[in-house]
Amino acid sequence: MVLGLRNFTERSGDGVGEPVLDTANEEDLMHVQPGVAIVLGARPPESPGTLYISNKQVVWLSDVDKERGYAVDFLAISLHAVSRDPEAYPSPCIYAQIETGADEDVDSADSDAECNESLDVSQITEMRLVPSDHSQLEALFDIFCECAELNPEPDEEQEEEHNWIFSADQLLDDTTMNEEGDSQWQLAENLGNPIGYANGNHDLAHSVLELRISDQRFDDADEMEHEVQDGHP
Amino acid sequence: MLFFSYFKDLVGREVTVELKNDLAIRGTLHSVDQYLNIKLENTKVVDQDKYPHMLSVRNCFIRGSVVRYVQLPPDGVDVELLHDATRREARGG
CATH class of the missing domain: 2.30.29.30 (Pleckstrin-homology domain (PH domain)/Phosphotyrosine-binding domain (PTB))
Structure with a gap:
């Protein structure tokens, strides 16, 4: 506005x-x-x-x-x-x-x-x-x-308040959604280069992909690991 | 909705509305709507030295989103009623 x-x-x-x-x-x-x-x-x-x-x-x-x-x-x-x-x-x-x-x-x-x-x-x-x-x-x-x-007042402000009130739940939901979102995005990106996956077992390819994603996540930063642990005591 | 109903009960009483820009306006509560927009009558600015130009506007519409506090008349606060209402609100009823 x-x-x-x-x-x-x-x-x-x-x-x-x-x-x-x-x-x-x-x-x-x-x-x-x-x-x-x-x-x-x-x-x-x-x-x-x-x-x-x-x-x-x-x-x-x-x-x-x-x-x-x-x-x-x-x-x-x-x-x-x-x-x-x-x-x-x-x-x-x-x-x-x-x-x-x-x-x-x-x-x-x-x-x-x-x-x-x-x-x-x-x-x-x-x-x-x-x-x-x-x-x-x-x-x-x-x-x-x-x-x-x-x-x-425009709706977005009300939604913000809503988020704020239920911040704890919202945080967990957001994390889950982001993780799903990220993996989907990475999958889509990798599909751009289907050689090696095309004739193979699709489930296997998917698992390998997931493994790679997990590897990346834990290799990247120690901080991430702490956050994950803090989030799930 | 609790505060909406609550303020409706205060219609006709003297209140002081403090705005987020620090302006405080005293007047008779004329009406309030679901967005907590507030209409006052026979208003006067509390700190007249700071806001001399607003001296006694007759009626005044204040946007709910700019209100910081509403100071209530002490005898306008029915503690028991508020207790019950907040409990009901908390139960989602």
Whole structure:
């Protein structure tokens, strides 16, 4: 998954229309909100623009500069909120925190944003979306919530946890599988040179092959032997 | 699923959600879903000196995967109930 904010320029209709979405991967447009300014980190607001919310990501496209646009996956939005406190920001807005994948740089990224316009947008950790029509805030918030819930963490992370919990069993399974996998692989490799095996007893050839594999394994390294012993006390 | 059910019982209570980026947000638990995404209402940032810009956002959606801790109201913890529930969960029931 892609963390952080990124530049987005792919527009339909000769680069002037809606953002090009990944419809092949079931990406659908959920909501369009015209008249939205975007504030990245401590940069000045950019407006006017249009906000496009799909079931996968939030895209903001500038209405004036057709080359300017930003997108962030819902997977990377840690938190979003309705901010109406004038002390926090002068206009009511949707406030979002963005996970960048480089947590240590959070503070420096913020201070960089103040002085450096050309900053790498992938380091932006905060985003404000300021609709000119304030009455749309609650609706926008609800759509954000709905879409965030459509984007749980990807499966591989759950599987990792699964492995982790059953690490002892998993380790044994993995070892067995690897050994089988290795011998199959070596067998296949040797079949590339079938002379001497072709007319012979296939079982015998197979046994010889296995013997060779075993020999190699124990010749190679003493460490391996220790590991095997440790694994089967 | 145990924690999902457990957090659902805490809806309406005051909790503090601590994020993996060290931000801690206090608020009324509005709802929680199966991914442990958390919605808070009437939130305020605990360490306001460090995060002044987040001062009192009204409602707030926090992605379950970025939550490190949820601090519960002490009287919201029914130890007996949790004991039973964890035992049931451990038995796979």
